[in-house]
Amino acid sequence: MNKSHEMSRAELMARVIPQAPVLAAIARENSFSKAAEKLGVHQSAVSHRITQLEEALGFALFARTTRQITPTEYGKVLCAAALETVDVWDAAFDRLEKFRTEGTVRLSVASALAMKWVLPNLAAAQQAGLEIALDVNDRPVDFTRGTIDAAIRFGAGPYPGLHSSLLKKAEIMPVASPGYVNGDRTFEEVIGAPDITLLRDAVGEHDGTDFSWEYYAGQAGVRLDAHANAKALYFDRSDLVLQAAINGMGVGLGRTLLIEGDVAQGFLKPVGPAIPMKSAYWLVCSPEFAKTERFQQLAGWLRDQMK
Numbered sequence: 001m002n003k004s005h006e007m008s009r010a011e012l013m014a015r016v017i018p019q020a021p022v023l024a025a026i027a028r029e030n031s032f033s034k035a036a037e038k039l040g041v042h043q044s045a046v047s048h049r050i051t052q053l054e055e056a057l058g059f060a061l062f063a064r065t066t067r068q069i070t071p072t073e074y075g076k077v078l079c080a081a082a083l084e085t086v087d088v089w090d091a092a093f094d095r096l097e098k099f100r101t102e103g104t105v106r107l108s109v110a111s112a113l114a115m116k117w118v119l120p121n122l123a124a125a126q127q128a129g130l131e132i133a134l135d136v137n138d139r140p141v142d143f144t145r146g147t148i149d150a151a152i153r154f155g156a157g158p159y160p161g162l163h164s165s166l167l168k169k170a171e172i173m174p175v176a177s178p179g180y181v182n183g184d185r186t187f188e189e190v191i192g193a194p195d196i197t198l199l200r201d202a203v204g205e206h207d208g209t210d211f212s213w214e215y216y217a218g219q220a221g222v223r224l225d226a227h228a229n230a231k232a233l234y235f236d237r238s239d240l241v242l243q244a245a246i247n248g249m250g251v252g253l254g255r256t257l258l259i260e261g262d263v264a265q266g267f268l269k270p271v272g273p274a275i276p277m278k279s280a281y282w283l284v285c286s287p288e289f290a291k292t293e294r295f296q297q298l299a300g301w302l303r304d305q306m307k
Contacts (some may be wrong), residue, residue, distance in 0.1 A: 015056045016078060022049050023082035026062070032069060091144070105298050108135040108151035112239035113281075116258040118152075121305055130301050138203075138237075143286045150285035150298060155209055157282040163290035165299055167281040168306040170256040171274040172216055177248045178269050187272030188222050190251065197250030198232040199241045204253075209279040211238065216253060219275045242268065257281065257306065281306070 016023075025035035026046070036043040054061055061075035071079055109118050114136045125132050135141075141151045143162065158164030174187060181190055190196055204211030217224045233250060235241045238258060245252035246267045254268065255277065262268040283302060289295050 015053060017085070019049055019053055020082040020085045022046055023079050024086040027079035027083055030069065104131040104133045105294050106133045106135060106147065106149045107298070108137050108141045108148045110138050110154065111136050112237050112258060113152060113154070115239045116242070116261065120261060124305060125301060128301055130297055149289050150283055150295065153282045153284050155279050155282065157280060159282065159284050162284045163287050165283045167283050167302050168256065169280045170277045172211065172253055172255045172277050173270050173274040174216065174251050174272040175242070175254040175259055175263070175268040176245050176251045176271050178266065180248050181251070181271050187220065190271055191217070191222055191224065196231065199244050199250040199252035200232050200234045201238045201241050201253065202234045203236050204238055210277055211253065211255060211279070213253060216275055220273065
């Protein structure tokens with residue numbers, strides 16, 4: 001312990017900080033041999049570095065037996081600091097990675113948008129020279145973890161703390177398979193008919209996006225009666241609602257980007273007017289990624305495709 005007192009804090013840091021990756025690896029693996037394997041060096045190199053560090057500091061960092069190593073109180077302090085240091089640098093390198101001008105863009109999208117719009121357009125992205133790796137996830141992305149470059153969100157936006165670019169405003173309308181609604185009935189006649197089942201998105205009705213029958217009916221000036229609410233089927237994804245409508249199970253709500261393909265191919269037809277929504281499609285990412293050329297390429301391509 002005397003040696004550490006003789007050294008200044010700057011000298012201590014000069015001795016310890018270069019060994020932070022080694023200390024962090026040992027702390028994670030609880031083994032010199034496994035730490036050496038993670039670091040890509042021989043076990044003897046790890047043991048030698050720790051021995052040199054202990055000699056310089058004047059105290060033991062690990063108690064060694066033939067079967068295991070146990071950090072001393074000194075070792076626990078330095079290992080905890082090493083873990084924090086390595087985590088900070090890992091995050092920094094993840095952020096630097098985002099500044100690459102070429103390579104794959106890791107894009108997170110909700111499952112419904114992935115199935116109904118993104119996947120059918122991926123070939124166009126490749127033709128435009130844009131490499132997109134999809135992360136299909138219905139939960140908001142934590143960009144601090146460094147695994148995702150950008151995400152498409154559907155909501156009121158913008159999103160605090162993130163760079164938010166408006167991609168496309170959205171409309172909502174009721175749709176059904178061509179054979180489900182007979183005749184030329186108005187939406188008001190359809191919504192009150194005893195033979196009509198409403199297909200509902202249980203998540204969209206409560207996620208603040210106004211993707212609900214109540215919002216649509218209110219904007220269209222139509223009252224939902226007890227019958228309409230009684231005859232309803234619930235799903236937890238909007239693309240499942242649309243698939244149920246295609247299968248003739250009822251009338252579902254569709255929105256911009258999710259229904260154009262099915263309508264164009266004749267799988268669905270509108271049974272009511274399109275109503276503008278407060279929610280829209282946003283491209284969100286960290287402020288750092290928004291400064292990159294890859295972001296500009298992605299945003300430009302998305303806007304062109306969504307016209």
